[in-house]
Amino acid sequence: MSKKLTLGMFGFGVVGQGLYDIIKTKNLNLEIKKFVIKNADKKRSLPAELFTTDPAAILDDPEINTVVELIDDAEAAYQFTVTALKSGKNVVSANKKMIATHLEELTEIQQQTGTSLLYEGAVCGSIPIIRNLEEYYDNELLHSVSGIFNGSSNYILSKIFNENQSYDTALKKAQELGFAETDPTLDVGGYDPKYKLAIVASHAYGLYIKPDNILNIGIDKLDQQDIRFAKEKGYKLKLVPLAKEINNAQVVLYVLPKFIGKDNMLYNVENENNGVLVKAAFADEQFFYGKGAGGHPTGSAVLSDITALRYDYRYEYKKHLEAQELSYSTDYELNIYLRYEDDVLINKLNFSSISERYYADNFKYVIGKINLKHIITHLNDIKKDGVFIAEIA
Numbered sequence: 001m002s003k004k005l006t007l008g009m010f011g012f013g014v015v016g017q018g019l020y021d022i023i024k025t026k027n028l029n030l031e032i033k034k035f036v037i038k039n040a041d042k043k044r045s046l047p048a049e050l051f052t053t054d055p056a057a058i059l060d061d062p063e064i065n066t067v068v069e070l071i072d073d074a075e076a077a078y079q080f081t082v083t084a085l086k087s088g089k090n091v092v093s094a095n096k097k098m099i100a101t102h103l104e105e106l107t108e109i110q111q112q113t114g115t116s117l118l119y120e121g122a123v124c125g126s127i128p129i130i131r132n133l134e135e136y137y138d139n140e141l142l143h144s145v146s147g148i149f150n151g152s153s154n155y156i157l158s159k160i161f162n163e164n165q166s167y168d169t170a171l172k173k174a175q176e177l178g179f180a181e182t183d184p185t186l187d188v189g190g191y192d193p194k195y196k197l198a199i200v201a202s203h204a205y206g207l208y209i210k211p212d213n214i215l216n217i218g219i220d221k222l223d224q225q226d227i228r229f230a231k232e233k234g235y236k237l238k239l240v241p242l243a244k245e246i247n248n249a250q251v252v253l254y255v256l257p258k259f260i261g262k263d264n265m266l267y268n269v270e271n272e273n274n275g276v277l278v279k280a281a282f283a284d285e286q287f288f289y290g291k292g293a294g295g296h297p298t299g300s301a302v303l304s305d306i307t308a309l310r311y312d313y314r315y316e317y318k319k320h321l322e323a324q325e326l327s328y329s330t331d332y333e334l335n336i337y338l339r340y341e342d343d344v345l346i347n348k349l350n351f352s353s354i355s356e357r358y359y360a361d362n363f364k365y366v367i368g369k370i371n372l373k374h375i376i377t378h379l380n381d382i383k384k385d386g387v388f389i390a391e392i393a
């Protein structure tokens with residue numbers, strides 16, 4: 001018999017409402033006792049007495065044994081999560097920034113308090129990748145985990161490449177559909193997929209790498225020339241995070257746009273869908289596909305975590321226990337496309353080889369091999385207007 005859960009929910013936005021829609025169709029032996037929201041004046045679809053702006057209504061209520069945290073503000077989410085875990089409540093969160101930034105400490109608190117923090121909804125919406133990394137691949141040697149981890153930027157790229165929409169129109173639509181973060185720079189700048197990558201890396205390789213130490217470059221500098229380049233070569237552009245083991249001893253992590261051809265599994269992942277490509281020593285290549293953003297898909301992952309708590313499920317962080325002794329590295333050679341204006345940048349970046357070069361008055365690019373370290377060192381130059389960098393297959 002499953003345990004009865006009494007829930008307190010922080011937030012009632014896109015994901016909160018999506019989750020509620022799903023819960024109300026089922027008989028799950030759980031009750032939502034209180035919602036804590038930020039804006040008391042907003043009209044809600046549920047009785048007013050269920051809502052309060054006072055976090056203590058959840059955190060200090062001994063009847064509430066499960067906290068569901070679905071708010072935007074990572075700092076407040078962190079405070080609520082820590083307080084809840086320390087008072088013996090289990091927590092389900094979809095806040096990727098909060099989890100990625102504080103994962104090591106949150107893991108320790110779970111161990112000290114015997115509580116459980118689950119966050120499937122934080123990574124790739126409806127795709128159950130965390131549970132699979134924990135349970136299914138626990139004894140696998142993972143060569144890499146990569147894919148499309150951000151629905152909004154993938155939606156924008158799909159609209160640009162398939163429907164010739166403008167970047168701004170597509171971004172606005174992604175916001176209207178509730179896919180984008182409140183600050184969409186997090187999506188298009190590659191921060192959101194970076195948070196997800198840090199969480200994935202922890203479950204895949206047993207490493208806690210702070211997001212600030214992971215390179216992220218987004219799609220915000222993409223322009224017509226890059227799109228034309230891609231179309232002429234038969235490529236699409238995707239924003240691709242990568243976690244990869246190298247030299248049997250190190251792990252490389254970064255988020256970069258990537259030009260990919262038809263032979264790549266990610267080529268047909270369109271709109272807000274996400275895809276996770278796992279390359280493993282024994283299972284070989286596997287591909288997970290599904291909606292990466294939106295109230296119902298993300299709500300379904302959150303619900304799966306909530307219902308898992310009825311059976312006392314917790315992550316065991318198995319890869320951390322294995323003491324694989326992997327270390328984090330940024331010494332890794334990439335094949336890249338670089339559109340630039342100032343020739344000085346080419347010298348600074350220290351290409352180890354150049355395979356293609358185009359030089360016209362209004363469009364210059366090189367394709368060649370470059371070390372990730374050099375990209376990181378010259379990030380300020382790369383992030384300037386007139387420059388676009390992408391990995392190329």
Ligand code: HSE
Nearest residue numbers: 150151152179181293
């Ligand atoms: N803004 C995120 C995305 C929401 O577009 O993927 C889901 O995490």
